[in-house]
Amino acid sequence: MKLTEKIAAYRLNRPFYTFEFFPPKTDEGFENLLSRVARLASLGPLALSVTWGAGGSTKDRSLELAGLIQNVEKVDTILHLTCTNMEGGMVDDALRAAKERGIQNILALRGDPPRGEEYWIPTDPRFTHGADLVSYIRSSPEFSSSFSIGVAAYPDGHADRDSDEDGELDYLKAKVDAGADFIMTQLFYDCDNFLRWLKKVRGKGITIPVIPSIMPLQTYASFLRLTKFCGSRVPDSVVSALEPIRHDDAQVKEYGIALAIDMVKRLTASGDVAGLHFCTLNLEKSVRRVIEGLGWAGGSPEIRNKLITDMPNGADSIDFEATMTITPTSASDSATKGLIDSTSLPPDAGRGEINNASSWDEYPNGRFGDFKSPAFGEQDQWGGPVITRGEALANWGQPKTVSDLTEIFLRHLRGEIDSTPFSHGPLSPESMLILKQLEKLNRKGWWTVGSQPAVDGVRSTDEVFGWGPPSGYVYQKGFVEFFATQEDVDQIEKKIKEDGGGWVDYFAGNFEGQCRSNVPDGGRNAVTWGVFPGQEVLQTTIIERESFLSWKDEAFSIWSEWATFYAPDSEERKLLEGIRDQRWLVSIVHHDYKEASALWSFLGEL
Template identity: 60%
Template sequence: MKLSDKIAAHPAHRPFYTFEFFPPRTDQGFDNLLTRISRLSNLDPIAISVTWGAGGSTKDRSLDLAGITQADYGIDTILHLTCTNMVPGLVDDALRTAKARGIQNILALRGDPPRGQEHWTPIDSRFSHGVDLVKYIRSSPEFSPHFCIGVAAYPEGHPDNQTDDDVNFDVLKEKVEAGADFIVTQLFYDADRFLHWLERVRREGISVPIIPGVMPIPTYSSFLRVVNLCRIQVPPSIMIDLEPIRHDDQLVKEYGIRLAVDIILKVTGNGDIRGVHFCTLNLEKSVQLVLERLKWAGGSPTTRNKLIADSPVPLPPISELVVTPTTATSDAAAALTSKTTVEIEPPGRGEINNAATWDDFPNGRFGDYKSPAFGAQDQWGGLGLSVHPVHPDWGNPATAEELTDLFLRHLDSKAASTPFSSSPLSAESQTILHQLKALTRGGLWTVCSQPAVDTLPSTDENFGWGPRDGYVSQKAFIEFFCTEEVVDKIEKKIRLSGGGSVHYFAANLQGDFRTNVPEDARNAVTWGVFPGKEIVQTTIIERESFLTWKEEAFSIWTEWASFYPPGSDQRTMLDEVRRTRWLMSVLHHNFKNPGALWDFLVDFYS
């Protein structure tokens, strides 16, 4: 059924909600997500949405997931569809497949910006913006009668244009006039700012239903990542509240639930907003708890006043969750207020990734590959690290030496990012800066690392995470791109002098794979011990997750090269790197000796 028709027929006194999922990267995660969706369907969402990877990179999995939820679970499905960076014909193929599977709702998005410079546009030139996709569907006798079309809106301004409100409103109005039936907003955390934006939207004559995007904060690091990617403005009061609990996932999660309830009550209090869109990150517990506290679960009739009147215990202020006194100032709050880049915590910190807690926390690329949330994405379905337009800090490298210089400038904080690292070097990695620079100068382009730590307090400023009164430890590892010759030398040294303490994974574009790790072994490289809890493992390095990341890592080289015309020095060099380099991860198990890994790799220093 078309979402616009469902909303029109929905009882005015009964709030509705939609759930957003992304297609997991592994078959095991996909199967486990279907089980999760089956459970969440009991909450009676009006629809489920499925994201679409940049350039159609998740095409098959997105269509499969959307088709199953539509046909097998009987839930109306909204298929996200991006139009830029799509090869000619792919949009038609996706629309025809969706139609054949009974999907009637499309969320038409621009997706990643078009590739390249003014003289190089290797994409379907018909699609540069979301409005182009709306117009295309509405102009098609084949597609227009079948599909209900939604579009995205950005209450705080589009990430590419946060300064000119008039332009943003003109773009939104153009999409609606082109035939959009409903609007889904990017997530936000400032309800007052959203309501001000809503008033302006209605004054502009836009009358279609608006569904605000809501994401309960899952962990502090995931929250910062989404905030940075989407350029969301967070009220300083929220950052101040989060500061003293930022290393305790459970407290952050509880805070996020209460904050989401508070935001939803505010934005639905005027009668205009009748439902919300939950960005789930493929998790379920937070969303379920939000709906239960709202008394919306199962579609029960509830209004804001009834919720407050019926609650056996009044909803406490958000600030009451923070019970630990602190005199620390909030650098993160100051950074967000000044619109500077907030450093994203290193992989695994504060993100519990074992199977028993799949329902609780995000499961990034160092988590359990069987989790539905493995490799969590941003709201509109991006695959995590994505090149997008070539960043000015990267220059236009045409030689391996210029690539080495880029990686060194990132280590020296002279480049804010690389195509493989979306944020500056973390404070944790600053402690091994000398070793990282030495390896990079030797041609081992480092993309991820962590130092060894032996039993530090969980409140440690650089390494701490989890509840107070605990202790954390971690093993040193490093991941880099290198030549096959380097792989051979490291393998030989591990055989001769590794003593069983050094494990590695290495793979190239062609599918060649080497390791000394047993097939089913999993290396927990970050863990914590806390009062009254089992040992918590937050960073896991194992075969499947490495190979999944390897596919993405080499696709980034492909994407980067595509910004340059065929035959150019830059494209020729980047293509050569993609074909000849290996991705390698090396781990040392002796976490008692902080120099063990670096001493082992000393032969590769320059």
């Protein structure tokens, strides 16, 4: 069913809400997400949305996930669709695939203006603005009546554009005039600013539903990363509340739940917010607790609508309070009460995924988490590009030689530039402790993209290494990841085999898909863990084959994307594509965490 039709017919005595998911990068994460989706679906969302990677990078996974939600979980699905950097025909293919799966809702994204002289890979010339995508769908005989179309809006301003608020509202109005049916906003934390902005939206003559996006805080680090990426305004009250608890992830999560509940109450009290969109990051606990804390958990609107349809006198025949007095606590509970068809659920739905799934997402850490987690490989909300051409030229210039690339990585280590294509910020405080060792590797031409020093039990409240609740200790094994030539990989492999003594593990992979390692199949190296009162040992950073291969593919795609910012046949593009084709990504772990210099001494002997 189309979202606009569902909103118009919505009659429950609480605001409606939708949940957002992204397709996990690993097969295990994808499989385990399905049981999580089933449990969250029992909370009664009006629809579930699925993100779409930049340039169609998650096309197959996004369509598969959206199709399963629509046809197996029987929840109406909103498929995100971006048009920027999409190769010719991909938009038609995606719309056709969505239609075949019974999906009737599209969130049409990437409303950026043309980026001047950027050298993108071949794109579909019909689409340079988000409004073009909306207009195309509305004017297409094949698709015009098939979809309800949503568009994005940015209450705090668009992070990739220099236009002022009035200019942004002009962009939004153009998308609405092109045929958009509803608006979903970028995440924000300043409710006062949102409500002020919403009045300006209405003053612009935009009357379609505006659905604000809420993302409960998970960790302090992820909060900083996401708000910086999105350009979100953060109220002083939020900053003050987070400062004393920033090292205690459990308290940050609790505060995030309370903050989200308070934001929802303030927004819905305004009278112009009838529903909300929750960005889950594929995590379950916080969103569930927010919905339960608001007193909104209960039977699904689809179930209630079915009851209305089946009863002779419609809604007047049903006492909803008597009909839906039990709130399912899991998908399996729902199935036993007849609320969900148990044959539609994955085999382990509702029982918790294998290997204590609850611990996967306590301290979400992007790709470094457990590859079985549905949240593995955390993405940004709108599937934006990893880097922009403006950033590439301003920070990294016109690299024409291997020496030029080495200098870029060294300048980042020296603090002369604040990012590389692989590191979107300055060095962390812990990296500063191994700065000399990292500089030595980079001068050798081993360009580092990830590392950490060894730590033998520092307090969890430590300013540099601490995480988790207080009264605990945290540990780290030293590891480093870098790009190197095949000759270097051969040398490293030989050194580890002859002199590693069982203390050193490695993975090495290239663009062609080859992978070399001394880690046995199924081997998993926990390189960050914590010991806390009343809990099992928590492992927050794990390196194993599946996660390495996932990251390897992403890392080489960054070389490809970086290359597209330079003209075809230019020296810069030839260099970057040559590096992508010839270098290997190497990940090395030294297991002697009691000896801080063990990893670096071993590498220094090469």
